[in-house]
Amino acid sequence: MNDTFAAKAANWDNPDKVKMTKKFVSELLFHINLLPTWKALELGTGTGLVGLQIESFVKKLVLEDTSESMLEVLRQKLDKNSKVEILHGEIFDYKQQDIDLIFSAMAFHHLPDIEKTLQHLATITKPGAWVVIGDLVTEDGSFHNFDPIPHCGFDTTVLSKQFVQAGFEVKLVKIYNVITRITNDTTSDYEQFMLIAKRL
Ligand SMILES: C[S@@+](CC[C@H](N)C(=O)[O-])C[C@H]1O[C@@H](n2cnc3c(N)ncnc32)[C@H](O)[C@@H]1O
Numbered sequence: 001m002n003d004t005f006a007a008k009a010a011n012w013d014n015p016d017k018v019k020m021t022k023k024f025v026s027e028l029l030f031h032i033n034l035l036p037t038w039k040a041l042e043l044g045t046g047t048g049l050v051g052l053q054i055e056s057f058v059k060k061l062v063l064e065d066t067s068e069s070m071l072e073v074l075r076q077k078l079d080k081n082s083k084v085e086i087l088h089g090e091i092f093d094y095k096q097q098d099i100d101l102i103f104s105a106m107a108f109h110h111l112p113d114i115e116k117t118l119q120h121l122a123t124i125t126k127p128g129a130w131v132v133i134g135d136l137v138t139e140d141g142s143f144h145n146f147d148p149i150p151h152c153g154f155d156t157t158v159l160s161k162q163f164v165q166a167g168f169e170v171k172l173v174k175i176y177n178v179i180t181r182i183t184n185d186t187t188s189d190y191e192q193f194m195l196i197a198k199r200l
Contacts, residue, residue: 003067005046009070012073013049013073018049021050024050024105024134025054028054031194031196032132034101036057036059038057039059039060039061039062040054040058040103041063041094041101041103042062042104044066044105044107045064045071045074045107046067046070047074048073048074050103051084052084054103058100058101060085062087062099063085063086064089064093066089074086091117094124095124096124099125099126101130102121102124102129103131103133103134104132104133104134104135105134106135106136107135109151109154111151112150114159114162115162118165129199130196131195131198133159133194133197135153136152137175153190154193160195168198168200170195172196173196176193178190
């Protein structure tokens with residue numbers, strides 16, 4: 001598996017990332033009443049900055065990522081009583097049909113095939129389960145310095161239709177954060193949206 005985050009893993013956890021993930025989690029907790037009976041799964045957990053903030057609210061938590069380097073940083077944060085199960089692999093490797101909540105922050109733009117992914121999310125979730133995505137609104141490619149990336153953010157109208165086609169009802173789409181970067185006297189703002197969908 002190609003580990004494109006290998007060079008970033010050791011220094012991933014910095015104050016900006018912590019702040020960004022706290023915004024995502026507070027927004028998620030505002031909209032979804034997490035139950036202590038739930039099994040939750042995070043797609044593209046990285047070093048677990050989001051997932052570990054959710055761990056205490058649910059019964060079981062699967063943290064999935066394709067990057068062994070990012071997961072190695074996560075493993076070092078877990079104690080022996082952790083309820084976290086790590087899945088190193090693609091989301092398609094998760095085949096049980098028992099998930100009450102899927103969440104994902106800033107990982108969707110790395111997924112090559114959104115429609116196939118959403119179809120799979122529909123198969124591993126229980127009816128009535130929630131999916132909460134946080135990612136970039138369509139940008140010009142500058143967020144990743146014009147490096148090739150599967151998606152330069154998302155048109156949330158198109159993404160919402162893809163959710164509906166996969167068997168979800170979209171309950172909420174909102175801008176919950178703006179990332180501001182200043183480089184060479186140029187200021188760029190990147191909006192982050194949250195999309196919340198319910199499995200039919
Ligand atoms: C921008 S990072 C976000 C990490 C974490 N969610 C956070 O907010 O700190 C994107 C993550 O998606 C992971 N990723 C990339 N492609 C993936 C795929 N096909 N399936 C699952 N995770 C993937 C990367 O390894 C990386 O950890």
